[in-house]
Amino acid sequence: MRAESQPALASTTMVPAREAAATAMAGAAAAWLRSLAPEQVAVALFDSPLTPGAEAERLKWFYTPTDHGGLAIRNQTPHQQRLAMQLVASGLSKAGYATVAMVMGLENILDQVEGWQVNWGRQRGRDPGLYWLRLFGRPGDPTWAWRFGGHHISLNNVIVAGRVVSTTPCFVGADPAETTLLGASLRPLHGLEHSARQLASSLGARQWRQALLHGRAVSDIVSGNRPMVAHGDTMMHMQDLWRGRFADPTLAGVVDDIDRRAEDGSGYTERDHAAVAISIPPKGLSARDMGADQRTDLRRLLALYTGRAPEDLADAYAAHYLTESVLDEVHFSWAGSTDAGRPHYYRVQGPNVLIEYDNTQRAANHAHSVWRDPVSDFGLDVLAEHRARAAH
Template sequence: MPDRVVGERMVEAARAWLDLLDGEQRAAAVRPWPSEEERHRWYYTPTDHGGLPLQRMRPAQQQRAMRLVAAGLSHPGYVTASTIIGLENVLDQADGWAGNWGRERNRDPLAYWLTVFGEPSLSGPWSWRFGGHHVSVHHLILDGRVRASTPCFLGADPATSPLLGGLLLRPLGAAEELARELIESLDEEQRSRAVISPVAPVDIVSGNRPRLGDGDRLMPLPDVWRGHLPEPGLHDLATSIHQNAEARAGFGPQHHDAVGLTAAPKGIAAAELSASQQARLRALLDVFIGRVPEELAAREAEKFAGDRLHDVHVAWAGGLERGLPHYYRLQGPHLLAEYDNTQRNVNHVHTVWRDPDCDFGDDVLRRHVEEFHS
């Protein structure tokens, strides 16, 4: 089974990493199974993501940590995540080398944390999480098989950076270009259904909620930090940043309502798209599910094979012209994929891929408990 092949690679990589840790490091790196509350805690902000940070590892330990990360991503996914981590140095320069979030170095490519939940093995459940600013990777392994790989977050700030020779670095450029190709291919009537708001939300609507529900609305920035802002004054700063961003965008209550999550997807269904438009939608969907190892991505793609794609909806908010703040999402059975580019003068991208029914493997674990432990 392909998911078992990947699971075996993860077990081997996790054990190799843990074998190099001393007692103090291992105490930070390993949580007992199931540690449900901690396992469902995740971020994409520059905060402590829980576990053992790269900062506290020797070079050889860092290498083995990244080997586990690579086991949980496709090669393009790993290159993209590594590039995003490297952008912390670029962002540090853009911020004037100043820190303001309660850390000695605000933008730090070593401020990424790795955590293992349970004992990596080919029997029973265990999971692992890797996260830091703009990267959050989660996998659940049950009886040696990778059973869940969401939430999976990748962001980029700056989204576009200059390279020598006039080239541009765009780690998540395909997520914009393919979506533009799709939205531009829609006729006027199709577009009227696809565009759900003339103003884009200032972040992904799902935020970093551990579970998604009907009626979820855009989270205020302090809530995204989930009570882990290290200093009291930072809560007020985060509140001010969020309120100012919404004021500049003209994002009001009616827009919150328009882009709020609902159980019945908003936007236009793939069933109402032409064959060529559906092909563009599949290519766009592959940008999200293709971030995991090829064996797992093929399994995910099967969920949307043939007519099963028809229930996936495309929704867009914001401007259609380049340079304008914009947001979109793909939503259907076992799928919520979001993209947002509104911050830092439309040069700051957030993307997330989720399974509202089985994030963190919750549905798989529930069935496992019912079958074997009831």
């Protein structure tokens, strides 16, 4: 899936940034692990990513309010919570961490929006303490990983030989996407939406025909929470985005109803879903068919996603897309309206990147965004090479 002409994201120019990020993560993870009681360690620490059982668990990721696996923030002491959040911050830029922390706090607002009624089979349906942290292998091991996730957050990091080799999938959502404050508004993902709309609105008629996937927006990101992305993938339905199906028929009915309302809102049929399916090569408008200003806008949009990574690593990602031949392979596509406040979806896709954004549900006030690497999500390419060398 990687274009032969493109320099790899693992090139030597990125090595210092990958090593610095790994060092920070290892220090923060070790401090958190030391603070835990034995019974907490049993929940927080899983086997190495190189073991089949751990790998199967590590590849399970979610953005729904289901059990993400690991030790929940609410089940930690205040001191442990601080150390946990230091680990989370070590895997993000300052802006990325602020966004993630803000999304966690939105659970309190969403609880009020929903009339304090949603339960999801627990005492509090929307709980800012229900974000889970889990280590796979011990920090400092030749190969280890960590995951942090809860409703609308999933961060996945893999470290091999003292270098961060993968920071994806990286999911950040917001519900509500916009909240009215006293004299202001809170919009955690506004930059992602505004920048993409600016690019879409700049396209000429011929460019727009290439970029347009569908006149209506699909109701969720198309790649869903699949561990790997493949040609022909269509949108996953709500029932498949949880850690198993609900045994309680009432809760199962709630999920079915959410999915039904989302599908009714989009008006999508199987044929429509096929039209917006993931494809390799990508659908949409290639950057090589964009003008100079549009290419600048596309780079800016890419940087808003790769900028979630620690600053040095984010700078290295940004530099990668300064290479003209690299940017040429990136495609931009859109579905739905370009009017603010109307349901829409967009995708940015290239050999080493898949970005999706949708804001469709709750009257276009519930946004999802994901940054993925179809080649190296979860570091699977690097781990496969590691296993192959070990076998010889």
